[in-house]
Amino acid sequence: MTAPLLEVSGLKTQFPTASGVAKAVDGVSFRLERGEVLGLVGESGSGKSVTGFSLIGLVDEPGRIVEGSVRYEGRDLVGLPTSDLRRIRGKEIAMVFQDPMMTLNPLLSIATQMRLAIAAHERVSKAAARARSVAVLARVGIPAPESRLDAYPHQFSGGMRQRVAIAIALLHRPKIIIADEPTTALDVSIQAQILTEMKMLVDEIGMAMIWISHDLATVSSIADRIAVMYAGRIVESGPVGAVLRDPRHPYTQGLLDSLPSRTRPGEELRQIPGTTPSLLNLPQGCAFAPRCPRADDLCKAVPVESVAMDRTYRCHHPETQRSAA
Ligand SMILES: Nc1ncnc2c1ncn2[C@@H]1O[C@H](COP(=O)(O)OP(=O)(O)OP(=O)(O)O)[C@@H](O)[C@H]1O
Numbered sequence: 156m157t158a159p160l161l162e163v164s165g166l167k168t169q170f171p172t173a174s175g176v177a178k179a180v181d182g183v184s185f186r187l188e189r190g191e192v193l194g195l196v197g198e199s200g201s202g203k204s205v206t207g208f209s210l211i212g213l214v215d216e217p218g219r220i221v222e223g224s225v226r227y228e229g230r231d232l233v234g235l236p237t238s239d240l241r242r243i244r245g246k247e248i249a250m251v252f253q254d255p256m257m258t259l260n261p262l263l264s265i266a267t268q269m270r271l272a273i274a275a276h277e278r279v280s281k282a283a284a285r286a287r288s289v290a291v292l293a294r295v296g297i298p299a300p301e302s303r304l305d306a307y308p309h310q311f312s313g314g315m316r317q318r319v320a321i322a323i324a325l326l327h328r329p330k331i332i333i334a335d336e337p338t339t340a341l342d343v344s345i346q347a348q349i350l351t352e353m354k355m356l357v358d359e360i361g362m363a364m365i366w367i368s369h370d371l372a373t374v375s376s377i378a379d380r381i382a383v384m385y386a387g388r389i390v391e392s393g394p395v396g397a398v399l400r401d402p403r404h405p406y407t408q409g410l411l412d413s414l415p416s417r418t419r420p421g422e423e424l425r426q427i428p429g430t431t432p433s434l435l436n437l438p439q440g441c442a443f444a445p446r447c448p449r450a451d452d453l454c455k456a457v458p459v460e461s462v463a464m465d466r467t468y469r470c471h472h473p474e475t476q477r478s479a480a
């Protein structure tokens with residue numbers, strides 16, 4: 156059996172703070188196969204971005220990975236020297252951020268930025284870099300890319316800037332793209348366009364992608380598999396259709412029930428009661444217990460390990476009847 160493209164095992168990333176240690180990622184494990192799209196969802200602060208940053212060694216100081224491994228094509232990226240990580244980052248694993256200005260430099264033309272991004276990994280002539288940049292910009296839907304190439308980031312709309320950032324991520328045809336809420340800041344129609352285009356690109360190029368989002372609807376339209384995060388842990392994962400049709404974990408069920416599409420006209424929007432726990436002081440048992448309608452003494456006292464069958468979930472009392480109900 157060949158190794159998965161990416162295999163994350165027991166990953167823990169922590170931030171020491173004046174009030175204690177924030178366990179932002181607390182034992183995350185998952186696999187990503189070639190060409191697969193994994194949707195990583197959860198409420199704000201659940202550890203989605205820190206998970207993404209941890210994969211490619213971009214955790215902000217003083218945060219650090221304290222345990223676990225990130226095997227990319229069999230090789231552990233945790234603890235790899237920065238020079239080795241730089242060779243992989245941008246070339247084999249690229250990241251697209253919610254704010255395209257995390258990728259773009261406001262002072263340089265797009266042509267210069269794309270040329271520098273190519274030159275970071277390959278020696279090519281200026282003319283070849285230009286031709287490749289034009290081709291990639293066209294591919295992400297930038298109209299008249301030849302003439303737009305010499306423009307500066309502020310001369311593009313928000314949606315077009317995000318397309319340019321995606322184009323830069325695609326320059327080296329990476330094997331994995333980590334997309335951290337790339338459409339969240341855009342208006343709904345542009346979101347839908349970029350989502351559709353990203354899905355087509357992934358299929359065409361055969362890239363794998365980790366699509367990070369708090370929006371289940373977006374994830375359901377792009378992902379093959381889904382991993383639901385709560386308080387730094389994956390609480391449920393599996394094929395996207397199966398998980399959304401038949402969620403086993405009360406948190407996944409709560410997220411689904413909160414979707415506006417599940418509410419009838421005139422009905423009040425449902426939401427999960429309570430708030431996410433402080434990562435400095437997680438409950439002793441299940442972290443979701445204070446908000447869970449099914450919590451009992453076992454849940455409050457005993458930590459939950461992940462149950463791995465056809466799907467994985469972390470729950471003492473998983474729902475098994477919902478689809479039949
Ligand atoms: N630089 C930092 N210093 C201290 N703690 C941090 C830092 N970055 C992240 N954290 C901690 O990690 C937690 C998870 O952050 P993360 O950004 O991964 O959440 P997220 O799921 O991406 O949320 P959002 O949907 O808002 O983007 C935060 O709630 C915070 O406690």
Ligand code: SF4
Pocket residue numbers: 404405406441442443444445447448449450451454455459469470471472473
């Ligand atoms: S372990 Fe208990 S508290 Fe946690 S999600 Fe399952 S039923 Fe709810």
Ligand SMILES: [Mg+2]
Pocket residue numbers: 203204205335
């Ligand atoms: Mg985030």
